[in-house]
Amino acid sequence: MSDQCQICHFYPVKSELCDYMMSQTLVETVSINYEDFNDSFLTCGTCLCIYDAVEHSPKLLPCSHTVCKNCLERIVEAQVHDTGYFRCPICREHIGVPRGGVVAFPPSYIVNQLLDLMQQQRRDVIPKCSTHSNQELLFCETCDSVFCTQCSGGQHNGAGASQHTVIPFSIAIKRMSEILLYKAHLCINNLNHAYDNVSAEMQLLENSVEKTVESINRSFQDIIAMVDKRRHDCLQWVRKIREDKRKILREQLDLIQGEKDQVQSECDGLQFQVEVRNITKKIGDLNEKLDATNTLSEPRENSFMKYEFRHNNSIKEISKALNEFGRINTSTTFPALCSAKAGEAISHLKSSMVIHTVDYHGNPRTTGSDPVCTEVRTEKGELVESKVRDSDDGSYEVQYVPPRAGKIKVFVSIFNRPIKGSPYIVDVSDHINPVWKLGSRGKGEENFVQPVRVVLDSEGTLFVSDTGNSRIKVISSAGDVLRHIGPVGLENQGGTGLALTPDGNIAIVNWRTKTVSIVTKEGELVNKFTSSDFQEPTDIAVNSKGEIIVADNGANKMLMFDARGKPLTSFGGKGDKDGQFKLICAIAIGKCDEILVADNRIQIFSRDGKFSRMIPDQKKGQYSGLVVDAGGHILATKTEKGKSFVQVMNSSGKVMFCIDSNSDRLKRPSGLVNTPDNHVYVVDLGNDCLKKYRYR
Numbered sequence: 302m303s304d305q306c307q308i309c310h311f312y313p314v315k316s317e318l319c320d321y322m323m324s325q326t327l328v329e330t331v332s333i334n335y336e337d338f339n340d341s342f343l344t345c346g347t348c349l350c351i352y353d354a355v356e357h358s359p360k361l362l363p364c365s366h367t368v369c370k371n372c373l374e375r376i377v378e379a380q381v382h383d384t385g386y387f388r389c390p391i392c393r394e395h396i397g398v399p400r401g402g403v404v405a406f407p408p409s410y411i412v413n414q415l416l417d418l419m420q421q422q423r424r425d426v427i428p429k430c431s432t433h434s435n436q437e438l439l440f441c442e443t444c445d446s447v448f449c450t451q452c453s454g455g456q457h458n459g460a461g462a463s464q465h466t467v468i469p470f471s472i473a474i475k476r477m478s479e480i481l482l483y484k485a486h487l488c489i490n491n492l493n494h495a496y497d498n499v500s501a502e503m504q505l506l507e508n509s510v511e512k513t514v515e516s517i518n519r520s521f522q523d524i525i526a527m528v529d530k531r532r533h534d535c536l537q538w539v540r541k542i543r544e545d546k547r548k549i550l551r552e553q554l555d556l557i558q559g560e561k562d563q564v565q566s567e568c569d570g571l572q573f574q575v576e577v578r579n580i581t582k583k584i585g586d587l588n589e590k591l592d593a594t595n596t597l598s599e600p601r602e603n604s605f606m607k608y609e610f611r612h613n614n615s616i617k618e619i620s621k622a623l624n625e626f627g628r629i630n631t632s633t634t635f636p637a638l639c640s641a642k643a644g645e646a647i648s649h650l651k652s653s654m655v656i657h658t659v660d661y662h663g664n665p666r667t668t669g670s671d672p673v674c675t676e677v678r679t680e681k682g683e684l685v686e687s688k689v690r691d692s693d694d695g696s697y698e699v700q701y702v703p704p705r706a707g708k709i710k711v712f713v714s715i716f717n718r719p720i721k722g723s724p725y726i727v728d729v730s731d732h733i734n735p736v737w738k739l740g741s742r743g744k745g746e747e748n749f750v751q752p753v754r755v756v757l758d759s760e761g762t763l764f765v766s767d768t769g770n771s772r773i774k775v776i777s778s779a780g781d782v783l784r785h786i787g788p789v790g791l792e793n794q795g796g797t798g799l800a801l802t803p804d805g806n807i808a809i810v811n812w813r814t815k816t817v818s819i820v821t822k823e824g825e826l827v828n829k830f831t832s833s834d835f836q837e838p839t840d841i842a843v844n845s846k847g848e849i850i851v852a853d854n855g856a857n858k859m860l861m862f863d864a865r866g867k868p869l870t871s872f873g874g875k876g877d878k879d880g881q882f883k884l885i886c887a888i889a890i891g892k893c894d895e896i897l898v899a900d901n902r903i904q905i906f907s908r909d910g911k912f913s914r915m916i917p918d919q920k921k922g923q924y925s926g927l928v929v930d931a932g933g934h935i936l937a938t939k940t941e942k943g944k945s946f947v948q949v950m951n952s953s954g955k956v957m958f959c960i961d962s963n964s965d966r967l968k969r970p971s972g973l974v975n976t977p978d979n980h981v982y983v984v985d986l987g988n989d990c991l992k993k994y995r996y997r
Contacts, residue, residue, distance in 0.1 A: 343415060345369040347376075347390050349467050350450060351437045352412055359409035366391045367409040374403050428470045440473035442466040447473075513629065520627055535608070542606060549602040557597050564590060630670040633660040639720040641699075641713055646729040648703045649949075649958040650995060651979075654711055654725065656697040666695030676712040677701045685709065706731040732963035736980070737993035739780055744770055746782050749989040754799035754840075754926075754972035755982050756807070758822070763982060764807060765991055766791070766799045766972075773799070773807070775822070776991070789826050790818030798841035798852070799972070802864070810841040810851055817841065817851060817866065830866030834858070840887055844894040844908065852898065857882045859898060859910065872910035873898075880904070880912040887927040887937075887972075899924035899937060903954065916954030926973040926984070936981055936996065938970035945970050947983060949996050960994050967992070 343352055345359075347368055352359045357369040366389055368376075377398055380387040386395045399405035428438040430449035440447050443465045468476075567583065610616060639658045646652040656673060658666040669691040677685040677699075687701035703709055709727040713720045740749045750769025757763055761778030764786070771794050772787035786807070790796055795813025802808055802819065806827055809818045815835040819828040836855025843849055847864035857875035862868055874881045882900050889897045894908040901923055903916040922941030929935055933952035939945070945967040947960035960981075968987025975981045979997035 343412065343419065344469065345372060347372040351469060352416060353435055355435060359412040360406040361409040362389055362396055362406065364389050364392050364394045364396065367412055370403060373406065377403055438470040439467050440470040517627065546602045550600060553601045560594060632671050634658045634666055634671050634715055635661040636715040636718040636720045638663055639715060640722060641720060641725060643725060643727045646703055646709060646727045647733055648706050648729055648731050651700055651702055651997060654699040656699065656713060658695050668695060669693040671715050673697045674714045675699045678710045679704065680707050703729040733960040733994055734962060734964040735992040735994055737780060738990055740990040742989035752984045752986060752989060752991065753797050755974050755984050755991065756799050756801050757974045757976065758801060764799065765984060766796050768794055768796055786820065786824035789824060790820055797839050800841045800843045802843050803845060803847050808841050808843055808849060810838045812837055812839050817849060828866060832860060832868060834860055842888045842890050844890050850888060850896055852885045852888045854885045857885065861910065870910055879915060886923060886925045889927040889929055891929040892933055897927055897929065899927045903937065925971050928973050928975055930975040936973060936975060938973055938983060940969060947973065960996060
């Protein structure tokens with residue numbers, strides 16, 4: 302029967318250790334191993350020194366804790382005065398000092414026997430101090446230094462010891478070895494992952510080669526098919542020419558054979574003819590036929606036929622086309638080094654991010670065609686539609702429209718591998734600020750006084766009614782002031798309405814003189830008329846037929862005239878009902894020559910003035926400018942509760958968003974006009990200037 306303990310597998314001491322271990326769970330017992338004994342049982346918990354048979358001999362306290370002799374002597378000397386008691390450094394229990402002093406405390410038999418066992422079975426080489434051969438070296442993780450407690454003078458013990466993490470140097474070596482093995486394991490895993498990735502890419506390369514070869518074969522089969530078709534057409538052409546020629550020659554042969562048969566039949570009866578007169582007549586007939594047969598001897602069609610393929614430069618063009626036909630797009634782009642830069646992102650407006658590609662060495666790429674994939678999502682994970690535009694110079698533009706303010710995540714990958722920094726976090730703003738601004742109050746070239754309306758011709762030239770200065774300011778597409786028109790039609794600072802006619806002239810309505818003037822773009826008067834129905838004409842519009850619609854705020858009506866000023870019809874009236882108006886502010890022409898009229902709401906009428914529908918607005922406020930773009934979007938300037946902005950609505954009149962001009966506030970915005978590239982010019986009456994915004 303072996304004396305080995307069946308629980309802890311140690312010899313013959315079992316009393317204390319086995320009692321302790323039996324009180325634990327089975328899981329705890331099974332989990333104890335050789336290394337656990339080395340770390341937990343053989344080190345003094347106070348000075349962290351390995352127990353030995355000299356200064357650090359293990360002493361068993363009545364509270365069942367083990368402390369080395371050196372620590373006990375130091376504790377007793379510091380704590381025991383007249384009481385004869387000290388506190389256990391582990392559990393803080395009061396313990397009396399025996400008569401013989403610290404030496405009288407019994408040794409910890411378990412630890413001593415474990416020490417003996419460890420001497421027999423320990424596989425680690427314990428580093429010892431070269432000066433104190435019995436003293437194990439320690440390692441301070443805080444100071445990253447190896448030391449001996451006797452050589453160091455106790456600088457890692459006593460006061461300030463809590464700031465140091467000290468472990469036996471043998472354990473530190475073991476830990477470092479474990480860390481080394483762990484790091485090596487991580488490196489191997491990374492290398493395995495890298496090997497798998499490269500192998501997968503090689504397989505993808507083979508697949509790509511197969512697809513490319515298949516595409517090449519298919520495309521050249523198409524070329525071969527076209528060549529065969531052309532060859533077949535040429536052969537058919539030859540056969541057709543042959544048939545045409547054969548038909549003509551066959552007809553001639555048939556004619557010759559017919560003549561021959563006729564002559565033969567006539568000659569067959571001549572041998573029995575006895576009358577000279579008849580014979581003479583036949584001879585005359587044959588003489589005439591003889592002349593006719595001479596013409597039949599010449600074939601009416603020839604046999605010439607020759608195939609030519611060098612009669613033009615087709616062979617050269619075919620050769621050139623074949624040399625240029627097909628190309629193999631390849632790439633040296635290295636996604637991990639590629640980068641992207643996001644531009645300004647504004648909700649509801651087209652925003653973009655530019656991707657710059659480089660190769661493995663960091664050299665910029667100069668060609669495109671990379672399979673760039675993007676995914677744009679909101680903070681809530683909603684997918685935002687995006688598209689990639691290849692600039693064909695190594696850069697790509699990601700275009701998307703953020704639905705709201707906040708943060709947008711943009712994932713970018715090339716060859717299904719993320720580029721550097723992906724995903725990108727983009728801050729989206731709600732504020733739309735002007736991209737261009739011109740003017741301030743004054744009479745100078747670039748100054749305005751009470752600007753009201755603006756129109757834009759097909760060449761991009763702007764015409765702004767500078768009402769306070771009784772002139773129209775003509776501005777180029779680059780923003781330069783070209784000239785001024787006036788004061789014809791703008792007399793007495795009364796020119797408030799402005800519109801372009803289909804023939805390129807400018808229609809002006811003057812509320813003071815109650816006239817409508819048609820002038821050229823150079824300011825020459827073309828036509829001028831008035832109406833007895835005018836009370837306070839404030840705005841004007843011209844449809845595609847050249848018909849002029851005047852908004853009369855005094856009469857609360859819309860008055861229509863032909864291009865010469867002849868009255869056609871009128872509609873409206875004062876009130877809140879459909880088709881009635883209160884303080885008309887602006888009119889505009891929409892699709893199919895619809896007439897849009899704005900007061901505190903927007904109403905839409907047909908070309909002949911019949912009420913069609915109304916765009917409801919639950920909020921209070923007053924419109925002052927109105928325009929409809931080519932896509933049917935309705936833009937209107939509005940002032941509400943002291944704030945001015947531009948509403949952008951869809952064709953149904955639903956407000957999509959507002960241009961708030963946060964960094965340069967609008968003040969009484971009046972007229973506005975849109976451009977084909979989704980910009981809008983706004984006349985800022987309160988600030989006496991013209992501003993340009995992007996709205997899509």
